Amino acid sequence: MxxxxxxxxxxxxxxxxxxxxxxxxxxxxxxxxxxxxxxxxxxxxxxxxxxxxxxxxxxxxxxxxxxxxxxxxxxxxxxxxxxxxxxxxxxxxxxxxxxxxxxxxxxxxxxxxxxxxxxxxxAAAQTAGGALLELGVGPGDVLLVHAAAGSVGTVATQLARLAGATVIGSASPENHDRVRRQGAVPVTYGPGLVSEVRELGLQPTVALDGAGAEAIAQSVQLGIAPERIGTVVDDKAAAEHGARVVRAGxxxxxxxxxxxxxxxxxxxxxxxxxxxxxxxxxxxxxxxxxxxxxxxxxxxx
Structure with a gap:
């Protein structure tokens, strides 16, 4: 073969x-x-x-x-x-x-x-589904998905919407239309993310990080409780901020x-x-x- x-x-x-x-x-x-x-x-x-x-x-x-x-x-x-x-x-x-x-x-x-x-x-189905389960995402939640255009973010966005949550998804500007089609409100990743999310008038209650870098720190800055911030990519930042590593088996x-x-x-x-x-x-x-x-x-x- x-x-x-x-x-x-x-x-x-x-x-x-x-x-x-x-x-x-x-x-x-x-x-x-x-x-x-x-x-x-x-x-x-x-x-x-x-x-x-x-x-x-x-x-x-x-x-x-x-x-x-x-x-x-x-x-x-x-x-x-x-x-x-x-x-x-x-x-x-x-x-x-x-x-x-x-x-x-x-x-x-x-x-x-x-x-x-x-x-x-x-992989995306198993990772996203397990992460949302561990974070307890459900009706009334506002989920911030960092890297919403990635494979895990794509599935997580759709599963969260099916679970009754509102979703904000970070992505590059060229992927905003795709994030909208998945059912999320798009914002641009990077240093302006916190301000952009606040301008939406939606208070995130939970976050899933598939991007790394400043994503966990930004989630904390937005007022999300560390125990409801999960990452699949950044163990170091999770330990620094008391967030969770949610790599579901x-x-x-x-x-x-x-x-x-x-x-x-x-x-x-x-x-x-x-x-x-x-x-x-x-x-x-x-x-x-x-x-x-x-x-x-x-x-x-």
Whole structure:
């Protein structure tokens, strides 16, 4: 099979696509023929060598999110069949034509959700859904989402609106229309954010930070209680201000819930697609932090 690998830590161009042996499913596992695979900032950090706890052995495969079709079953798998469309999380091997995963962690893909969108939602759905649950976002809340145009911010905005909250979303000016379409009131990130939020006449009660830098300090300045400020990117600032790190763990049930909402048209995710052969460009797009939608590799048409 073809897979993206890297032989040393470094910039995006250390990545290349090679042929490696096909993986085989063991007991309780399934093999998925990957049609689309999401690219995360986590993938970039691993490739750069900035995730020392990640177990890397060169040549190292990469990728955490997949969507595709089951093409082989391991012993003991009863509730899934060859040909079933599925999606889910994996660990450092998703940017490949085939991936082997535990059957219990697989989520069925609804017909209404295409494969690129399914792959794009895997991590964002689990992270955003878990973060909002931990922060207790609900009716009457005014949620400030820092980096509302990012993948986690995109899903968090829509889930919060469905939960009855009002959402203010920070983004660059060119993404304000997109933030509006997600159901949030847009503001511009940067040093003027606090003043801009105050001018809206909406008092934020809770904040979710996907941007880092000054976002947590700005949330505190706006009068949000530190225990209701959560970050998925800035542990240091969270410790400094008494805010919370809300990196929710993987949960197939939480993912399945958001995918069901996507099938109903209640959650949407724009996608920026690259073929697997262009994995270097895909990583550069994520690294730029200015990609137009979730970056996804198309592994097969």
């Amino acid at each position: 073809r897979a993206a690998v890297f032989d040393r830590f470094g910039p995006a161009d250390v990545l290349h696509v090679v042929h490696i042996p096909d993986p085989q499913p063991g007991p309780g596992e399934v093999r998925v023929r990957v049609l689309a695979a999401g690219v995360q900032p986590f993938d970039v950090a691993v490739r750069q060598g900035n995730m020392p706890w990640a177990k890397v052995e060169f040549p190292q495969t990469i990728g955490q999110e997949y969507a595709g079709v089951i093409d082989a079953l391991g012993a003991g798998v009863r509730d899934l069949a060859v040909g079933d469309p599925v999606l889910g999380s994996t660990m450092l091997n998703g940017h490949a034509e085939l991936v082997v995963v535990a059957a219990e962690n697989v989520v069925r893909k609804p017909r209404e959700v295409d494969f690129p969108t399914a792959a794009a939602l895997v 993987r949960d197939p049930k939480r993912l399945a819930h958001v995918i069901d909402l996507a099938a109903q048209g209640k959650v949407r995710m724009p996608v920026q697609a690259f073929p697997l052969a262009d994995v270097v460009d895909a990583h550069r797009a994520v690294e730029s932090r200015h990609s137009h939608g979730k970056v996804v590799l198309i592994v097969e048409p």
